[in-house]
Amino acid sequence: MAKYTGTICCLGAGYVGGPTMTKIAEKCTDVKVIVSDLNQARIDAWNSDTLPIYEPGLEEIVKAARGKNLFFTTDVGAAIKEAGIVFVAVPTPTKMYGFGAGCAADMTYWELAARQIAEVSESPKIIVEKSTVPVKTASAMARVLDAQGGTKFVVLSNPEFLAEGTAMKDLENPDRVLIGGPQTDEGHKAVASLVSVYERWVPRDQILTTNVWSAELSKLVANAFLAQRISSVNSLSAFCESSGAHIEDVSRSIGTDPGIGKKFLNPSPGFGGSCFQKDILNLVYLCKSVGLDDVAEYWNQVVVMNDYQKERFAKKIVDAMFNTVKGKKIAILGFAFKKDTGDTRETPAIGICNVLLEENAQISIYDPKVSEQQARQDLGNHKNITWAPSVYDATEGAHALVVVTEWDEFRTLDFAKIYKQMLKPSFVFDGRNILPHKELVNMGFEVHKIGSPGPLKFD
Numbered sequence: 001m002a003k004y005t006g007t008i009c010c011l012g013a014g015y016v017g018g019p020t021m022t023k024i025a026e027k028c029t030d031v032k033v034i035v036s037d038l039n040q041a042r043i044d045a046w047n048s049d050t051l052p053i054y055e056p057g058l059e060e061i062v063k064a065a066r067g068k069n070l071f072f073t074t075d076v077g078a079a080i081k082e083a084g085i086v087f088v089a090v091p092t093p094t095k096m097y098g099f100g101a102g103c104a105a106d107m108t109y110w111e112l113a114a115r116q117i118a119e120v121s122e123s124p125k126i127i128v129e130k131s132t133v134p135v136k137t138a139s140a141m142a143r144v145l146d147a148q149g150g151t152k153f154v155v156l157s158n159p160e161f162l163a164e165g166t167a168m169k170d171l172e173n174p175d176r177v178l179i180g181g182p183q184t185d186e187g188h189k190a191v192a193s194l195v196s197v198y199e200r201w202v203p204r205d206q207i208l209t210t211n212v213w214s215a216e217l218s219k220l221v222a223n224a225f226l227a228q229r230i231s232s233v234n235s236l237s238a239f240c241e242s243s244g245a246h247i248e249d250v251s252r253s254i255g256t257d258p259g260i261g262k263k264f265l266n267p268s269p270g271f272g273g274s275c276f277q278k279d280i281l282n283l284v285y286l287c288k289s290v291g292l293d294d295v296a297e298y299w300n301q302v303v304v305m306n307d308y309q310k311e312r313f314a315k316k317i318v319d320a321m322f323n324t325v326k327g328k329k330i331a332i333l334g335f336a337f338k339k340d341t342g343d344t345r346e347t348p349a350i351g352i353c354n355v356l357l358e359e360n361a362q363i364s365i366y367d368p369k370v371s372e373q374q375a376r377q378d379l380g381n382h383k384n385i386t387w388a389p390s391v392y393d394a395t396e397g398a399h400a401l402v403v404v405t406e407w408d409e410f411r412t413l414d415f416a417k418i419y420k421q422m423l424k425p426s427f428v429f430d431g432r433n434i435l436p437h438k439e440l441v442n443m444g445f446e447v448h449k450i451g452s453p454g455p456l457k458f459d
């Protein structure tokens with residue numbers, strides 16, 4: 001199969017569309033890549049010096065390719081017309097109304113995208129599902145596309161496995177690229193075309209090809225398994241706190257078993273991000289819709305446990321501070337759902353701050369990448385919030401500091417300075433277990449972490 005050298009376009013210039021298309025443009029200099037979005041502000045930002053999303057390594061590649069073979073536009077129709085391969089990376093949030101509310105995926109954006117592709121296309125196209133979608137979305141999409149008659153479309157599933165914060169590394173060296181296609185001659189040809197794009201930098205044996213449904217389901221299952229590990233560790237962190245065991249010791253001990261592996265065994269105040277919860281709920285909905293209620297309930301517990309952990313961490317703060325945080329200044333260190341991203345979607349920080357705000361605390365938040373406007377919006381513009389330009393501003397006159405995001409800069413702060421300027425007793429709640437706990441205890445802090453009985457004591 002000849003390598004694909006036509007134009008590629010992508011609908012959706014978000015956390016997935018932006019980085020994935022940038023990587024394709026970098027690796028396929030003979031391919032024109034157009035990233036299109038309906039959101040003018042987002043496209044303006046992609047065309048400016050301040051990109052709309054933060055990912056380590058992204059800015060350099062965008063600046064090198066932009067205007068050469070990488071373009072950002074709101075003219076979605078023209079982008080579709082010009083392209084032979086159309087990626088669709090639009091949102092698939094949890095549906096909040098009607099049948100399946102709170103569980104099923106809301107496919108409104110998807111259907112609109114399909115209708116737009118059908119309306120403007122004048123030549124045959126390969127349509128690539130990049131968004132995470134329910135199983136059998138490709139067949140629904142094919143029906144919408146084919147209903148227009150005339151133009152030929154083949155719909156492939158090519159779910160994205162990048163993780164925010166390491167997106168550019170993940171795209172450079174993916175564990176695998178997964179492409180699902182119809183098991184027909186046309187389907188095989190379309191799959192080969194897309195393989196020829198990735199093959200420029202991904203070894204062929206790491207490009208897996210399956211039928212469409214296996215590819216769609218694999219993405220939901222991958223996220224469900226990763227989230228399940230986090231909930232499993234977090235459930236045991238609660239047990240460690242009541243029993244005298246330390247969760248790090250347990251994680252290290254079990255992680256040496258190759259059947260378990262070392263990754264995703266860190267305790268936390270719960271997982272966040274736009275994907276894990278919505279993808280599990282989607283899987284739950286799909287299982288229920290085929291009558292597999294027990295299977296659905298099994299996966300649902302992963303989300304239940306995550307909610308439990310978020311609430312448990314917030315309650316631990318209030319309990320330790322003599323059961324009242326009313327009027328007390330509490331410094332929140334980190335608001336993003338993980339380090340190296342400015343993304344706050346489903347961040348555990350929202351739930352934790354909301355509990356503290358309900359208890360009438362004064363919250364001072366610092367995060368190196370999240371915008372003040374975004375965090376204020378996430379917390380309903382509550383009046384008891386201040387936005388701090390540094391950790392030192394956030395902790396000045398505070399009763400407690402709470403680590404919510406595992407930013408590296410929190411590991412090496414001037415803790416003596418922080419201790420001096422905080423009220424006494426000075427509480428530390430380390431939701432990521434990244435601070436030098438022994439040093440802090442020796443300085444005089446009262447330290448609580450996840451997965452060990454608190455306050456911490458060292459002999």
Ligand SMILES: NC(=O)c1ccc[n+]([C@@H]2O[C@H](COP(=O)([O-])OP(=O)(O)OC[C@H]3O[C@@H](n4cnc5c(N)ncnc54)[C@H](O)[C@@H]3O)[C@@H](O)[C@H]2O)c1
Nearest residue numbers: 011012013014015016037038039089090091092131132160
């Ligand atoms: N964020 C992640 O880490 C990640 C990883 C893997 C998969 N995914 C999946 O990828 C999909 C996109 O996620 P995201 O985080 O990039 O979302 P996002 O909200 O950051 O970006 C989606 C963009 O699509 C645009 N859009 C909506 N309808 C459009 C249309 N008809 N034409 C053009 N643009 C349109 C929106 O304006 C928005 O800018 C979701 O299904 C998500 O589950 C996300």
